Amino acid sequence: MQNGTAIEIKALKKIYENGFKALNGVNLEIRRGEIFALLGPNGAGKTTLINAVCGIVRPSSGTVAIGGYDNISQYRKARSLVGLVPQELSTDSFETVWNTVTFSRGLFGKANNPRHIEDVLKRLSLWDKKDEQIRHLSGGMKRRVMVAKALSHEPEILFLDEPTAGVDVELRKSMWAQVRSLRETGITIILTTHYIEEAQEMADRVGIINKGELILTEDKKTLMQKMGKRQMIFVLREQLTTIPSELGSYPLTLEKDDNGGKLILTYDAETENDISDVLDNLKSHGIRPKDIYSHQSSLEEIFIELVEVK
Amino acid sequence: MNIRGILAIYTFEMGRTLRTLGQSIASPVLSTVLYFIVFGSAIGSRMQAINGIPYGAFIVPGLIMLTVLGQSVSNASFGIYFPRFTGTIYEILSAPLSFVEIVLGYVGAAATKSVMIGVIVLLTACFFVPLHIAHPLWMAFFLIMTSITFSLLGFIIGIWADGFEKLQLIPLLVITPLTFLGGSFYSINMLPPFWYKVSLANPVVYLVSGFRWSFYEHGDVSLMTSVTMILTFTLACLIIIGWIFKTGYGLKK
Ligand SMILES: Nc1ncnc2c1ncn2[C@@H]1O[C@H](COP(=O)(O)OP(=O)(O)O)[C@@H](O)[C@H]1O
Ligand SMILES: [Mg+2]
Numbered sequence: 214m215q216n217g218t219a220i221e222i223k224a225l226k227k228i229y230e231n232g233f234k235a236l237n238g239v240n241l242e243i244r245r246g247e248i249f250a251l252l253g254p255n256g257a258g259k260t261t262l263i264n265a266v267c268g269i270v271r272p273s274s275g276t277v278a279i280g281g282y283d284n285i286s287q288y289r290k291a292r293s294l295v296g297l298v299p300q301e302l303s304t305d306s307f308e309t310v311w312n313t314v315t316f317s318r319g320l321f322g323k324a325n326n327p328r329h330i331e332d333v334l335k336r337l338s339l340w341d342k343k344d345e346q347i348r349h350l351s352g353g354m355k356r357r358v359m360v361a362k363a364l365s366h367e368p369e370i371l372f373l374d375e376p377t378a379g380v381d382v383e384l385r386k387s388m389w390a391q392v393r394s395l396r397e398t399g400i401t402i403i404l405t406t407h408y409i410e411e412a413q414e415m416a417d418r419v420g421i422i423n424k425g426e427l428i429l430t431e432d433k434k435t436l437m438q439k440m441g442k443r444q445m446i447f448v449l450r451e452q453l454t455t456i457p458s459e460l461g462s463y464p465l466t467l468e469k470d471d472n473g474g475k476l477i478l479t480y481d482a483e484t485e486n487d488i489s490d491v492l493d494n495l496k497s498h499g500i501r502p503k504d505i506y507s508h509q510s511s512l513e514e515i516f517i518e519l520v521e522v523k
Numbered sequence: 524m525n526i527r528g529i530l531a532i533y534t535f536e537m538g539r540t541l542r543t544l545g546q547s548i549a550s551p552v553l554s555t556v557l558y559f560i561v562f563g564s565a566i567g568s569r570m571q572a573i574n575g576i577p578y579g580a581f582i583v584p585g586l587i588m589l590t591v592l593g594q595s596v597s598n599a600s601f602g603i604y605f606p607r608f609t610g611t612i613y614e615i616l617s618a619p620l621s622f623v624e625i626v627l628g629y630v631g632a633a634a635t636k637s638v639m640i641g642v643i644v645l646l647t648a649c650f651f652v653p654l655h656i657a658h659p660l661w662m663a664f665f666l667i668m669t670s671i672t673f674s675l676l677g678f679i680i681g682i683w684a685d686g687f688e689k690l691q692l693i694p695l696l697v698i699t700p701l702t703f704l705g706g707s708f709y710s711i712n713m714l715p716p717f718w719y720k721v722s723l724a725n726p727v728v729y730l731v732s733g734f735r736w737s738f739y740e741h742g743d744v745s746l747m748t749s750v751t752m753i754l755t756f757t758l759a760c761l762i763i764i765g766w767i768f769k770t771g772y773g774l775k776k
Binding site for chain 2 (some may be wrong): 268303308320
């Protein structure tokens with residue numbers, strides 16, 4: 214890949230045989246060396262998009278270029294650049310880890326290279342399992358075997374379709390660490406997720422997809438400022454007519470209701486807030502909340518917001 | 524051409540075969556022995572020689588064909604159906620492999636296994652009847668072409684099937700009757716004229732006939748008819764597979 218573009222997707226549409234429109238004209242450019250997170254709720258079309266790029270789903274129209282090569286007319290060159298870890302755990306139970314990873318390399322037409330396979334297995338902490346049959350491994354290890362298979366042929370681009378779905382917190386964190394260390398090797402990574410934190414944790418850029426449409430793509434920082442809205446809500450005992458002017462330096466709003474009403478502190482993920490400081494100040498003005506809770510915009514709320522804004 | 528990719532599939536499939544070699548071989552060998560006990564010895568001893576060939580020897584080519592046909596269809600259909608079923612097919616589809624290469628890998632491995640089993644059945648038969656092979660090269664031709672053609676057919680079935688029942692359906696409902704009525708145990712010349720004509724519509728008749736000719740220089744139809752027919756079937760299967768790959772039927776959504 215000479216220029217800065219790893220993948221270029223243009224007007225990609227997919228209508229499944231049953232008439233379902235899973236992708237509705239997606240345009241997307243993936244930059245070389247970045248971690249791109251495709252974020253969207255279940256059924257948004259993430260898997261369909263990845264599969265259409267990787268040759269598993271036939272696009273109905275539109276084009277995909279991988280490293281400048283069309284993924285249909287120049288599929289050999291295009292596919293050689295890509296490693297895919299699909300969403301579903303699917304492995305050959307009776308094969309050993311070593312054999313299955315070596316097999317994958319062969320499929321991609323690469324000469325045997327035990328050194329590289331060893332490297333990959335060590336990187337993914339699978340080296341001591343290399344002679345085990347896959348059926349004897351835990352789910353997390355199976356997932357890593359699939360990553361090892363995808364890396365076996367030294368791809369420049371790696372797709373991870375929901376790498377941490379159904380995985381516990383510990384494993385999720387170690388998967389994140391592994392993805393980050395992979396990026397150090399210069400590989401471009403595209404991952405899908407429906408967890409905001411995951412995108413936040415790992416991605417350089419984020420694309421949001423909903424109902425087959427890419428609603429926006431943005432640098433993670435910018436996006437988090439827009440999306441990562443948090444609120445600290447102070448439930449009041451007594452009605453308050455106005456917010457005392459001394460508290461004006463805090464981003465506070467007043468919400469009235471039939472009871473005492475609420476004071477709402479709104480901030481984003483980037484700003485530091487000292488809640489106890491706010492509390493002290495409230496107290497000194499005779500405001501004693503009877504309850505305090507925090508609220509963070511859920512993905513659904515963000516979607517609604519984004520769709521409405523559009 | 525992605526030779527390494529073809530080899531990877533071929534080796535993988537052969538590995539699967541070798542892992543289960545015992546059962547792959549045990550069942551056809553056992554059924555051959557049973558056929559010989561029942562048809563060769565028990566019934567065969569009371570049968571007249573057919574075209575001058577003792578009955579026990581007469582059924583050998585048919586028995587081999589029976590096994591090879593069944594094995595080819597089941598190996599090849601299972602070989603491609605299984606990754607579709609488990610989902611590991613994703614890797615084959617996302618690899619830089621052409622459809623022709625995928626077929627070469629899967630069908631090549633299935634056909635190799637069938638030929639191996641055909642030879643093993645032949646060797647088993649040697650324990651029961653003195654065998655004479657008049658034209659070893661023609662024998663090899665029929666054995667190999669049958670293995671390839673029916674492995675292609677098996678591949679088609681494995682792509683078409685969307686459940687294990689369907690995988691069994693065609694072999695059970697089509698292949699088994701055709702092989703039993705294909706002149707494995709008799710010469711179709713022994714049939715009444717009507718059934719003789721019906722039999723000529725059965726592709727297996729030509730395979731068994733050509734194969735038997737390569738042993739005893741005697742077939743139900745002429746050698747060239749057999750050769751033409753088997754090549755026609757091969758071509759028919761290739762055309763269907765070509766269509767499958769053009770449309771992505773059963774493989775790509
Ligand atoms: N083979 C198929 N036939 C018909 N509809 C499908 C098929 N595969 C997926 N879909 C539908 O397409 C939509 C997008 O699916 P998918 O790409 O898997 O979403 P995601 O990965 O974002 O959860 C879903 O509504 C799903 O039901
Ligand atoms: Mg998905």
